[in-house]
Amino acid sequence: MxxxxxxxxxxHLDTLVEISKATFIAxxxxxxxxxxxxxxxxxxxxxxxxYTELMNPESxxxxxxxxxxxxxxxxxxTNDAQTDIKLxxxxxLERIYVLHNFQGNGLGEMIVEKAKKMAKDxxxxxxxxxxxxxxxxxFSFMKGKISxxxxxxxxxxxxxxxxxxxxxxTFKNK
Numbered sequence: 783m784x785x786x787x788x789x790x791x792x793x794h795l796d797t798l799v800e801i802s803k804a805t806f807i808a809x810x811x812x813x814x815x816x817x818x819x820x821x822x823x824x825x826x827x828x829x830x831x832x833y834t835e836l837m838n839p840e841s842x843x844x845x846x847x848x849x850x851x852x853x854x855x856x857x858x859x860t861n862d863a864q865t866d867i868k869l870x871x872x873x874x875l876e877r878i879y880v881l882h883n884f885q886g887n888g889l890g891e892m893i894v895e896k897a898k899k900m901a902k903d904x905x906x907x908x909x910x911x912x913x914x915x916x917x918x919x920x921f922s923f924m925k926g927k928i929s930x931x932x933x934x935x936x937x938x939x940x941x942x943x944x945x946x947x948x949x950x951x952t953f954k955n956k
Contacts, residue, residue, distance in 0.1 A: 783848045783887045787896055790843035790855070795833055798843060801855050802827045805879035838863050846880070846893060854880035856893050858900060871907040873900070878911070 790798055803823055811819060825831065835841055840863035846854040857877040859865065864874040875897050880889045894909075901909045 783884075783889065785853070785889060785892055786847045788845045788847065790836060790845060792833075792836065794843075794845065795829065795836060797845070797852070798836065798855065799827060799829050799832050801845075801852060801879070801881070802832060802877075805854065805881060808882045809879065841876075844896070846889065848884060848887070848889065852881075853884040854878075854889060854893065856897065858897060860904065860906075866912060867910055871905075873897070873904065873906045873909050875909055875911040 788794075806827065807823065814822075835857070836843060840861045841857060841859045843855060843857045845852055846856065855877070856875060856879070859874040859876050860872075861870065862868060864872065865876060867874065875894070878890065878893055878897075880893075897909055
């Protein structure tokens with residue numbers, strides 16, 4: 783599937799709220815307590831919260847279109863907008879979501895490749911995203927191209943020596 787990327791601006795806020803909720807609900811609703819989940823959705827994907835994230839100059843959202851139809855989105859963070867590592871040489875892929883009907887078409891890998899290119903263009907050494915039990919499975923398409931620790935998935939853009947937690951690991955771009 784041929785895909786196109788569109789940077790989100792303030793004028794896309796309502797669509798961003800809609801797809802953020804839809805993809806997150808589809809991915810995680812069955813794995814959570816309904817009351818807690820509904821409360822989280824109303825806070826994490828509120829119009830005000832996403833507006834604040836969208837207006838942060840160190841964050842960027844992109845819509846993903848396949849055959850002219852919105853099929854997913856992703857969010858990148860640099861510098862202080864990163865949720866954890868916050869190194870000047872890193873970029874975080876905080877969110878990557880594809881609508882359920884479009885999963886399994888290689889879109890995840892295409893999105894990661896776009897994010898890698900953007901990180902390289904900004905002279906970043908690595909791209910990372912938080913991981914957990916629920917996160918690792920959807921990234922099986924990246925097997926052999928990523929390193930998974932208990933807390934992070936690292937997608938390297940060259941050779942780096944970086945402390946992750948209490949240990950130093952070396953990763954090589956594959």
